[in-house]
Amino acid sequence: MLVCAVAFVSAAYVYTEEAKNWKGDFEKMMADWKIPQPELRPGDKTIEQLNNEVAKLTQDLAKANEQREMHQKKADDALVTIGLRDTEIQKLRGEITELQTSEKRLKDDVASIKTELKNLRDENQRLATEKEQARKDKRAAEQAMRKAQDELAACQDDLNNYRNQVLGLKRDLKTSMDLNKRYDDVFGEEGKRLAEAAKGPQPKINGLVKQADNKAGIILISVGKGDGVGTGMTFEVVRGTRYVGEIRVTDVYDEEAVCRVVVAKTRIAIQEGDYVTTRLQ
Incomplete structure (x- = not known):
């Protein structure tokens, strides 16, 4: 639109200048009497009409100049606005560059945070x-x-059991020693003779306890002379897999023998049905 206005103003200016030149030439020609007055032909314009047209063109030119100045002002304002906009655009471009830099920095920070987050995970x-x-x-x-x-508790229990067994064995040993002393006191030389007779190897003889008097220390077993039992022989007394004590033969009969307790476990009394043998395997 601005270009069209400038073109229009330029054309009007050229047309007005030509009209001024024509008017001057015409007036000069009329002032010179030597120049014959042209005869008007039908359709030709009179000087007054031409003057009116010139005046109108002058007015149009003035209006065109006003419009040109107005458009020029608008153009200048537009250029100023464009300059301001260029400045703003440059400023915005700078801000965009800063934002892009900030965005890159933020992306780098995000990547670093992601790496740290992965490391933390x-x-x-x-x-x-x-x-x-x-x-x-x-x-x-x-x-x-x-x-x-x-x-440890099991070991402690075993230790307690072993201690109890040791105490029992000590008591059994003391009891046996007391019995031996009592037998020595009771039998005297006879007890020594029986002990001497028991020395040496003994045959393998097995039997059972028929009767037992633990208080008196007298045991009756089911084997006698017919089985090879002799005075002074010793028998081990067992019950299942448990050792009960030791007895020694004092009197022998055909099918049974009387024995005295030599070693006895105080907590386990010899009883009828216990197994007796001259040799423990």
Whole structure:
């Protein structure tokens, strides 16, 4: 639109200048009497008409100049606006560049944070694995400790049993020593003779306890002379797999023999049905 206005103003200006030149030439020609007045032909314009047209063209030219100035002002304003806009555009471009730089920096920060987050997740996974392994190790250690405690308790029970057995054996030994002393006091030389007779190898003879008087220390067994039993022989008394005591033959009959208790376990009394043998396998 601005270009059209400028073109229109330029054309009007050229037309007005030509009209001014024509008017001057015409007036000069009329002032010179030597120049004959042209005869008007039908359709030709009179000087007044031409003057009117010139005046109108002058007015049009003035209007065109006003419009040209107005459009020029608008054009200048537009150029100023364009300049301001160029400045704003440059400023916006600078801001865009800064934003792009900030965006790149933020992207780098996001990438760094993602890397750190991945490292933290890996570390968390490793710690979780170690924690689970520690829990397993703890459970295994607790189980091992409970097992060790159970074994310790069992060992303590065994130790107590062994102590009780030792105490029992000590009591049995004391009882046997007391019985031996009593037998020595009762039998005297006869007891020594029986002990001497029991020396040497004994044949393998097995039998059972028929009667038992633990208070008196007298035991009756089911084997006698017919089985090869002799005075002074010793028999081991057992009940199942448990050792009960030791007895020595004092009197022998055909099918049975009377014995005295030599070694007895105080907590286990010899009773009818116990197994007796001259040799423990």
